[in-house]
Amino acid sequence: MYAFFKNKYLPIAEAKMSILTHAFHYGTACFEGVRGNWNEDEGQVYIFRAQDHMERLINSAKVLRIKIRFTAEEMVNIAAEVVRKGNHKEDIYIRPVAYKSAEVVANMKAHLLEDDVMVFAFPLGNYLDPNKGIHCGTSSWRRIDDLSIPARAKINGSYVNSVLAKTEAVESGFEEAIMLNQDGHVSEGSGENIFIVKNGTLITPAPGDNILLGITRDSVITLAKQELGMETVERQLDRSELYQADEVFLTGTAAHLTPVSKIDHRAIADGKIGQVTQRLQALYFDVIRGKNKKYMQWCHPVYDKPSKSSAKSNGAAVSAVRASDRR
Ligand SMILES: Cc1ncc(COP(=O)(O)O)c(C=O)c1O
Numbered sequence: 001m002y003a004f005f006k007n008k009y010l011p012i013a014e015a016k017m018s019i020l021t022h023a024f025h026y027g028t029a030c031f032e033g034v035r036g037n038w039n040e041d042e043g044q045v046y047i048f049r050a051q052d053h054m055e056r057l058i059n060s061a062k063v064l065r066i067k068i069r070f071t072a073e074e075m076v077n078i079a080a081e082v083v084r085k086g087n088h089k090e091d092i093y094i095r096p097v098a099y100k101s102a103e104v105v106a107n108m109k110a111h112l113l114e115d116d117v118m119v120f121a122f123p124l125g126n127y128l129d130p131n132k133g134i135h136c137g138t139s140s141w142r143r144i145d146d147l148s149i150p151a152r153a154k155i156n157g158s159y160v161n162s163v164l165a166k167t168e169a170v171e172s173g174f175e176e177a178i179m180l181n182q183d184g185h186v187s188e189g190s191g192e193n194i195f196i197v198k199n200g201t202l203i204t205p206a207p208g209d210n211i212l213l214g215i216t217r218d219s220v221i222t223l224a225k226q227e228l229g230m231e232t233v234e235r236q237l238d239r240s241e242l243y244q245a246d247e248v249f250l251t252g253t254a255a256h257l258t259p260v261s262k263i264d265h266r267a268i269a270d271g272k273i274g275q276v277t278q279r280l281q282a283l284y285f286d287v288i289r290g291k292n293k294k295y296m297q298w299c300h301p302v303y304d305k306p307s308k309s310s311a312k313s314n315g316a317a318v319s320a321v322r323a324s325d326r327r
Contacts, residue, residue, distance in 0.1 A: 003120035027157020029099030030060035046299035093124035127254035133261020137174035143187035192252035247274030
C-alpha cells in the first residue's frame with residue numbers, strides 16, 4: 001500500500017507526521033472517500049467519479065482556508081498513481097486528505113497556517129452488507145448544523161459527529177445510525193445519504209437538511225431518472241415517513257447502495273428488499289465497475305491498455321503528475 005505524502009510516493013508505513021501537526025489537534029483537514037472498483041474481465045480498476053470527488057475536496061478546502069496546490073485533474077492522476085504503485089488488483093478505497101500541516105499548536109488562524117495534501121489507497125470490500133436489508137436506528141446525536149460545521153464540506157473534525165452516532169448505533173444492536181438535523185427532520189446516515197420510495201416516488205432529504213451532497217446520491221438520482229424514468233424529490237423528510245415507506249436505502253461511496261429493511265425495530269413494508277432498490281442497485285454495481293458503456297465518463301481507468309493478462313502481470317502505468325515539479 002502506497003501514499004503520496006509530502007510530495008513523494010512512499011510505502012504507507014513510511015508516511016509519518018509530527019505530533020505537533022495542527023490537523024491532528026483541531027481536525028483542520030478535509031478529505032474524500034473514493035472507490036476504485038475492480039473489473040475482473042478487463043483486469044482494470046476503475047476509480048468512480050474521481051474528478052467529482054477531487055472537486056468536492058477543493059470545495060471543502062475552501063471552507064477551511066486550505067489551499068490545494070493541485071488541480072482536481074492532477075489530484076486524480078496522483079490517486080491513480082498511488083493505486084498503481086500499490087499494484088492493487090482488487091476493490092480499493094482511496095483517501096485524499098488536504099490538511100493544515102503546520103507544526104504549531106495553540107494557533108487558530110487558519111488563513112496563516114501551512115497546508116499540505118496526501119493521498120493513500122488500501123483494499124476495501126463491503127462496508128455494510130449490500131446483499132441484505134440492514135437494521136438502522138435513529139440516533140440520539142443530531143447532525144451537525146451548517147451554522148456550526150458545514151456538513152456539505154467533508155471536514156475531518158466534524159466526523160466526530162458520525163463516530164458518536166455509528167458507535168451508539170452498533171452498541172445498541174443496529175448496523176447503522178440515521179441522524180436527524182437540528183429541526184428533527186431526517187438528515188442522513190453516519191456515512192451515507194438516505195432515500196425512501198413511497199407510492200412510486202423517490203424522496204431524499206434536501207441539501208439544506210445538513211447532508212453531505214453525496215456523489216453516490218447524485219449518481220442514483222441520475223440513474224433513476226435516465227434508466228427508470230423516476231424523478232427524485234429532494235425535500236424535508238420526517239422520521240415517521242421512514243417507518244411508513246415502501247422502500248428505504250442508503251447510498252455512499254463506502255456503503256454503495258445498501259437496502260434498509262428495518263428502522264427502530266419497525267419493518268419497512270414486508271421487510272424484503274424492494275423492486276426499485278433492487279433495480280437501482282443492479283444498475284449502480286454495473287456502472288461503478290465500468291460494465292455499462294453509457295456511464296464510462298464516470299469511470300477513470302487506473303491501468304493502461306487493460307487486458308486480463310497484461311494488467312495482472314505488470315499494471316503498466318498511465319503517465320502521472322510529477323508532483324515534485326509543482327512546488
Ligand atoms: C456523512 C456522509 N454522508 C453521505 C456520504 C455519502 O457521500 P458519497 O456518496 O459522496 O460517498 C458520506 C460519505 O462520504 C458521508 O460521510
